[in-house]
Amino acid sequence: MGYLDELNTSQREAAENIEGPTMVIAGAGSGKTRVLTFRIAYMIDKGVDPFNIMALTFTNKAAKEMTERIGTIVGGGEARNITMGTFHSVFSRILRYNADRLGYPSNFTIYDTQDSKSVLKSIISDFNLDNKAYKAGNVLGRISSAKNNLISPDAYAQNADIQQEDKMSKRPEMGRVYKTYANRCFNAGAMDFDDLLYQTNVLLRDFPEVLYHYQQKFRYILVDEYQDTNYAQYLIVKKLAAVYENICVVGDDAQSIYSFRGANIQNILNFKKDYPDFKLFKLEQNYRSTKNIVEAANGVIAKNKDQIKKTVWTDNVQGEKIRVVRTLTDNEEGKLITNKIYDAIGNNGLYYSDFAILYRTNKQSRSFEESLRKLNIPYKIYGGLSFYQRKEIKDLLSYFRLTANHHDEEALKRVINYPKRGIGKTSMQNILIEANKHGVSAWEIMSNFMKYPVAINTGAKNKMSDFVTMIKSFAAQLEKIDGYTLAQEIARTSGILKELHTDKDKGPEEVERYQNIEELLSGIRSFVAGQGEHDSKSLSEFMMDVALLTDADQNKDDDKNHVTLMTIHSSKGLEFPNVYLVGLEENLFPSQMALNSRTELEEERRLFYVAITRAKTTCTLSYATSRFLWGNLISSEPSRFIDEIDRKFLEFEAPQRGKGRSLGGRLGGAFSNPTASGGLNKNLASKSLTPVNRANPPKPKTGGTLDLKVGYNVEHDRFGKGKVIQLDGDGPDKKATIFFPKHGSKTVLLRFANLKVEG
């Protein structure tokens, strides 16, 4: 157990106190992960069975890091038996195992936020609600917070306070929407992210034997980032720990920055009430940053009223002062910071990866991105669209989802007519209406036209039946062949691969799409390979985890030596030698939206605290006195947070010479630049052209509807020459799918297409 010698006194005490309720308040950079991992290692050394340990984190990254670190201490074999992961992944596994008790299939789909919003959009439109008051995102937020507070649809509808709130925000039908949403998800065999916590609570509440089982299994429970737990998470942990009370929570109230999504600081305070004889450990020595940085940050956070008292200190060197720089515009800010990084690397031989640019809002990344590119500095912007959210990935995954769970309605809607197979919106709408009428899935209707007569034409019915047959043929192989082989077959047979392949020679974006699909498939291949040849995994196994994966889980071996650009929120838990904290302006940071209440402002201040404490050696703050906002140049004042740092830790940098000149050049250019008015003229010109085109009367339609056959060569006004590859629909709905060498294959309505048939 020599590894314990690597801990300081309070770290060691916290790690060794493995019995009974324990709370660890861990200041920034105080070695929190180290305590957690050593604590688990110590437990195992003391004879605790790894099967009895559950460790919960908030991000996949944290879970992965901890697994690896424990593995190096106690050995991978032991580490594997610990139940470790995010709340969502750990409880999704428990839910799958017990799904039948709740009436869900064990292979239930996990709807991501996109799916959830799409369900809500269709409900809102079905109910004819005003989609201004009922924006899918807002409605989902409302439902999400209900679920996180364990309020069922029925309880929601009966709660007078909630009804009042919804009336005030012009959403009186919220209760009905929530209930319908829950029903549709259930009928689709789908849980959304919040359900994973909500339904776990239902499971533990309604099935005492299940609760008993997991109480016995998880005799030792650890929770990381406890300040970020919401009520649903809090209650799960409380119930599971109720018998043995071997619960250890680790967190830092000063770094609570997610209250806007339901995190509740009160959970830290409740801990005292729930476990009066708990032991409290404070980790106050910072190993990360210089004295200047630590003390400056302390001074800032001291301005908050709500906090648990602690004194973070460090033995590290005094270090440089925090630099404050001012620029005239946001573009100027980008150039200046980028130049500083360029110089620092050139003069001191540092790595690109020693630098991070942190900002409050994603859109601020633009000016830095431009300047970094100009100087050829490698950078990576974190955040934004993740791999798994990309259209082509979601499309293919939808086929996999549908194969595993036929009732998955969002997957069905996505791919029923992609690639094009002549199943239109109206036909599908009729199916969905029928499904909702009977309270069954759309699949149920489509595979049982005898039982559920629907008024759509036979052609569409036949095509749907073909689709059903195709998916069923995939499903028949789910447990027979390995996941990679099946995934490949689905990609091919469904037509997705072909669809993207015909696009391939079009442009870089199309090529990228194709590459993404290849990347997904190769990801499946490595997942499936597992240990040996005989235990290769199935596609259903892959699908169980895929909804919970994020970009960080992709083991890409790309170059790690780059400047990091990210929001302060996503920087939590990370550290960098040199941090540039940009856009320190009133109404931007603190955000304008946080100025209404003390608690909101305090959360912004904690965010500022998190930002400063990411820095190990140097920290630079910057602000611009004017900034482009939605097309307008607005002037801005320096953030109050700069003033909140004691002057003795700051060094104000004189604005650089020549800056005024370059700005003058820019503005002057904009005012006097002939292209500005030229551009305007161009717009006017193109507008005045349109009526001229319209003046050309459309040619009268020839009888193309009648005698067109597959294989004919035709000519289209816009797409040029092509060959008919498919014909669908009748009368006015008659349409042709035509392959145009220049534009790929298109489907056109014959009524409008004005095709010329070539002799």
Added chain:
DNA sequence: CCAGTACTTAGGTTG
């Protein structure tokens, strides 16, 4: 069905 246009809106984010 496709493509072009008019109109709206704008935070932070994990799973």
Added chain:
DNA sequence: TAAGTACTGG
């Protein structure tokens, strides 16, 4: 400004 959605004409 930029991006996304809803609408409209062929």
